[in-house]
Amino acid sequence: MKPGFDLDRLLNTLGAWALGLLWFLPVIYALWTAIHPGEFATRFELFAPLTTENFVNAWNAAPFARYFLNTVTLVTFILIGQFVLCTLAAYAFARFSFPGHNLLFTLVLLQLLVMPDILIVENYATMRVLGLVDTIVAIGLPYIASGFGIFLLRQTFKTVPKELEDAARVEGAGPLGILWKVYVPLAKPTYLAYGLVSVSHHWNNFLWPLIITNSVETRPVTVGLSIFASVDQGVDWSLITAATLMTSGPLLIAFLLFQRQFVQSFMRAGIK
């Protein structure tokens, strides 16, 4: 047995706490600033008066109710689209061999190397041809065929033992039945992890939605948030932090709720 004092463990714990606090500091600052009047934005006084005025002002500065609805619609649409498309593509790449299999998969992987911002003009032209400019579908469509999603699911499907598939086939399941009954249930943690990454990425996306949309009915919260970042007039920290908390709040809460599955599933996806 080692002696009771475990230096390694102590260092690990200290390190984890230090990193955690570092990560959390901006959030604490945002919270403090958001619930106090503007004078206290750069001054710390324990008993400074509390206020909800910043949130009210931020909410009223743009049609946020509509923006929230748009964002939720958008991330749901993207997520469903990605799940369907990536599952089918990943299944094909993982379990079927067909001519051009490797070439196609390389093309999918190549997509991971291309910055989406480079494609903005090309995507815009495509959306225009499709007659989709200024719609929520147009914001989501370029992201549906996600190379990362296909790759991640393919790797997961590859780890599923062949015997399970054979057993299902003996039971009389067709290819789609096998996918639905065997592969999808076993890949649940991967779906969850990928879903959270996808949702948070598209929740925060700004430039593409700003460019492809023109009206309140289609724009997401990030565009509403951008009106607070006006350098010419100086930055009002109280208002900005309140607006930031308000727009990122739903995501933070979702992450806290799912964080155990989230972390675990990533570890699994990585190890295998």
Next chain:
Amino acid sequence: MSFISRVGATAGAVALSGLLAGSAAAVDLQFYFPVAVGGKAADTIEELTAEYVAANPGVNIDAVYAGSYQDTITKTLTAVRGGTPPQLSVILSVDMFTLIEEDAIVPFEDLVKSAEGKLWMSSFYPAFMENSGTGGKTYGIPFQRSTPVLYWNKEAFKEAGLDPEAPPANWDEMVEFGKKLTKRDSNGNVSQWGLRIPSSGFPYWLFQGLTTQNGAILANDAGNETNFDDPAVVEALQFLVDLSTKHKVMQPGIVEWGATPKAFFERETAMMWTTTGNLTNVRANAPFDFGVAMLPANKRRGAPTGGGNFYVFADSTDEQKAGALEFIKWITAPEQAARWTIATGYVAPRPDAWETPAMKAYVADFKPALVARDQLEHAVAELSTYQNQRVTKIFNEALEAAITGTNTPEAALKEAQEKADRILKKYR
């Protein structure tokens, strides 16, 4: 309105006007606008647009908020390349060469034919027109325009034994006042700086105040030649660096733009240089008596202009171009320009706007609003060249290198000039 129905309506309108030649055609216009001064400016633009549409049946204007200036030019260029440009947009005056190179915009000379129209085009302040055209053509109509001014805290001046009504008139006075205004405790910690010239993001703009005062012009009218290594520019940069290192009246290192008004309100600085776009904000939030002055002089007085112009886009029907022109005429007319100035602090772009009753009442109540206008006679065009984004980035990096002390002003500017030459050579 969705894209399809808009295109449908336009096509319908065009077909209809073809059939009923001579009758007033319905025109649909899309108008991108950036906001650099908070949500209120967006409300004012939307309000003005709605008013115009209500008063002019047959014109439909879709005012689209397009983010910051940077986002707006990105959005516009994407739409232009994607084949659906807006019909009109407010974009930085310095992006003119970029838009010309893309063949995106038309000169106003092509749209304005009547003598009355020509008169309208000459009704704006010459300082604002300086970077609204090139090669004898006018591509931009000034609207959302600003210029930097000096704000000072009168209470801090009084405490330091200075005349609270006398801002520094020249560089020497600015340094001398700054020394008196900088408060240090016995450990050398500064609780109040004398001066603050923000340098984050786009340091070239305020720095252009210094170079102009020192008698230098940064770029030629054709937008294909820069003078970054002019000795007067080097001297101006040395002065900016000296403010922190030698005279110790300004916080060293890069000074944040966004935090500058707040630092002024919190008395962390007694004087600041920043845009007139801040006037309404400072008026509402400064907890002390403050003054606004022209930037101090050295060899001469001087300041750049800044902000956005109206542009009309090439890829539109003639009816749309005419409709866009009428709207621009209306929104830059004295009454509307006055309302815009009062709401935001931007400088009304034409002399007669300052003669309207609303403006006179505003100015009588708030004298500092006049300073920016009066400074216009000393103002020069904001630095603008072909490949403007790249050239100003090179210049900004040189300034940052000198401010942070990683390079001497002379070497940094010489290097910047060489890089700029390489880019601009093919435009000569």
